[in-house]
Amino acid sequence: MERSYGIIPYRQGTNGLEVLMIFDNHGNWGFPKGHGEANEEPKEAAKRELAEETSLHVAQWLESPPLISNYETNGQLKQVTYFLATVKGEAVARPPEVTKAVWLTLDEALKRASFPETEQLIQRCQKDVS
Numbered sequence: 121m122e123r124s125y126g127i128i129p130y131r132q133g134t135n136g137l138e139v140l141m142i143f144d145n146h147g148n149w150g151f152p153k154g155h156g157e158a159n160e161e162p163k164e165a166a167k168r169e170l171a172e173e174t175s176l177h178v179a180q181w182l183e184s185p186p187l188i189s190n191y192e193t194n195g196q197l198k199q200v201t202y203f204l205a206t207v208k209g210e211a212v213a214r215p216p217e218v219t220k221a222v223w224l225t226l227d228e229a230l231k232r233a234s235f236p237e238t239e240q241l242i243q244r245c246q247k248d249v250s
Contacts, residue, residue: 124200125165126153128187128245129176129207131223137249139229139242140211142173143220148234151241152218153200162186166203173218176207184248189237202241204248 128151129140141149152173156165167178182204189200211221224232226246233239 121197121199122155124153124155124198125162125169126151126200126202127166127170127178127207128202128204128241129170129174129211130182130204130245130249131206133223133225135225137246138223138225139245140174140176140207140221140223141229141232142213142218143222144218145216149232150234150238151202153202162201163203166201170207173214174221175212175214176209179206179208181205182249187241187244187248189241191235191237204245 131138142152143149152170154165154169154172156162170176170178184204187202187204189202191198211223213219213221226242229242230239233242
């Protein structure tokens, strides 16, 4: 099984809870994620991917269990472990992997999500952060 690690960045916006979604070079809306490097702990991999894809840095981890997303693509089973965190810095899309980085309310994020698994993550995020 292929494993990746990511962060669902969140903040309290003027219209309620917001998450940062990225638009990747495959034309999908989701969250920053990527593969771990040799001997890299999951949270460290997630932090590195967040910085590489958005220029953001973790301010504080939400003390809750990570959110796990399992799916299959091209016959390959994949598992992504997401951590919830507040972040610091200015969100900047970092091409070529990421072409947009946008803060959205949870309702807006649900409408943009490219996959059912992403919708499920947003719904679970709403429960964990509220």
